[in-house]
Amino acid sequence: MQNTWINEIEQNIDNQKANIYYRDLRFYQVDRFIKMAKLIDEYSSHCAECKNNKEIVGDVAKDFGLYLGGNLSRRKQYERHYDSIDKHLKKIHGHYAPQYFLSLYSFAGMVFGILPGALFYFLSPGNWVYYLSVCVMVSVFIARQFGKKKDNIIKKAGKLL
Numbered sequence: 001m002q003n004t005w006i007n008e009i010e011q012n013i014d015n016q017k018a019n020i021y022y023r024d025l026r027f028y029q030v031d032r033f034i035k036m037a038k039l040i041d042e043y044s045s046h047c048a049e050c051k052n053n054k055e056i057v058g059d060v061a062k063d064f065g066l067y068l069g070g071n072l073s074r075r076k077q078y079e080r081h082y083d084s085i086d087k088h089l090k091k092i093h094g095h096y097a098p099q100y101f102l103s104l105y106s107f108a109g110m111v112f113g114i115l116p117g118a119l120f121y122f123l124s125p126g127n128w129v130y131y132l133s134v135c136v137m138v139s140v141f142i143a144r145q146f147g148k149k150k151d152n153i154i155k156k157a158g159k160l161l
Ligand SMILES: [Zn+2]
Pocket: 043, 047, 048, 049, 050, 051, 088, 092, 093
């Protein structure tokens, strides 16, 4: 194996996995953490924040077992790093998790469905619950189509995370 930065990260993490519960590896999305490390490695040559994040990832990987096998404050620290890297990759480099927009838009669709639906409370007090659920269903359905479309664009652009 080549002795590149990313290989070192992966090796460091691999070596310490034994100290971490399997369910924690899944819960803290360790595979995705490594994927993010690969991306920031690629971007670091022309992005100062990615370069900075590389150092953070390096530190986390070195003590990986302590971060995820350790106490709550260490785990919280990991989560904070994870979230800020995730946010940066989304905002600046346009990388999104699979179905990110599907779930985001579904939620928005629900909220937007409730607003007109609630009007039926005044318009048709007898069966406003029925109209409310129809509004929410239709709104979520439409929103999901937009979400799927957007997810597909991300996928086609090779920007899935
Ligand atoms: Zn960057």
